[in-house]
Amino acid sequence: MYSIGGERRLTEFELPDMPGYEGSAPVRVGNAASEQFQLDVYGELIGVAFLSTEAVGRVEPHLWPRWRTLIEYVESIWGEPDDGIWETRGPRRHFTQSKVMAWVVFDRAVRLVERYDLDGPVERWRRLRDEIHDEVCERGYDAQRNTFTQYYGSEELDASVLTIPLVGFLPGTDERVTGTIDAVTRELGRDGFVSRYSTSRTDDGLPGDEGQFLACSFWLVAALARNGRLEQARTLFERLAALSNDLGLLAEEYDVGRGRQVGNFPQAFSHLTLIGAAYAIAAAEGPPDKR
Missing domain, CATH: 1.50.10.10 (Glycosyltransferase)
Structure with a gap:
């Protein structure tokens, strides 16, 4: 996350004496979300990568190593609670939508490897995809x-x-x-x-x-x-x-x-x-x- 001036340090503070639009409050400078953990964004990234590949019918050779690095990183973090898509300010949770987007990471990874004959631990990713799916359907669903x-x-x-x-x-x-x-x-x-x-x-x-x-x-x-x-x-x-x-x-x-x-x-x-x-x-x- 960057500010409109390009800065990466976005420490948030409030201006209590300054009214916002039509008196809305609080007026904040910076953005505390810059320090949050949002698991869902990785699914968005790999999802876009998959769609772009489908549009052109190939994976550019220089891109797959970068995507694979990201996918392997998600293997180590998908089980952690996060701050969710809405950047909530309460305690971190195992947000259902975040886990669904973690599933997207491995689902698209498997499909990329199989469709374009790429190198990658496809069986491991397939097991992770199934594990996350089962977990979401059990723990994120109110029967x-x-x-x-x-x-x-x-x-x-x-x-x-x-x-x-x-x-x-x-x-x-x-x-x-x-x-x-x-x-x-x-x-x-x-x-x-x-x-x-x-x-x-x-x-x-x-x-x-x-x-x-x-x-x-x-x-x-x-x-x-x-x-x-x-x-x-x-x-x-x-x-x-x-x-x-x-x-x-x-x-x-x-x-x-x-x-x-x-x-x-x-x-x-x-x-x-x-x-x-x-x-x-x-x-x-x-x-x-x-x-």
Whole structure:
């Protein structure tokens, strides 16, 4: 992580006498997340590496040693608790989505080795992939409520588990995915939009409530499409896309109560997940000549 000036030391401090936008507080300089451990980012990196390889149909020789080094590093850290995708400020946890993204690391590693005849301990990675999958399904899943939870042993929900079918961890029509979609919609949804988590029960270092997170709402669209609920997915997608301003830009969140965009603006995460949701709908619809 770097500052806008390129600095790498991002020690965080607050400016208690300075009001933020519309009086929001606290105003912070720096970013404590620069010192956090987020396991999920390694899955994002290897996932992007895999997609880029699929796009060109080959692995550049100078890239594989770097990717392999990263994959082997994740072997040593995947079992540790982390700070999660949302950079929460409570104790480190075994966040379910973080473990799913660790699974992505080894799943894509196995597929890269097998597809492009690369060197690597594919059997070891296959065993790790299976081990993580079994662990997540046992410890990150609440069988009584039929939903994946925020972290191992927790009863809390987190919208990040909507990515489970999006990364291929489980099929979109799996009953556990169906239950998770329904639980997140019921407990974290508001007027069709989705919050990241319950702010009253998750320590994110900020007082009060927050708007509904647009990236999570687009994840819901994609999950619905993969779950076979195509009409629901289309309807929600159109509502979300219509929130953009006259330049087609989206913020981080949407305040349902006040009917306006809030948070960081423009937010790349919102636009990236919009693209992913559109792709999921198109894939569910099938080829244009078959629709």
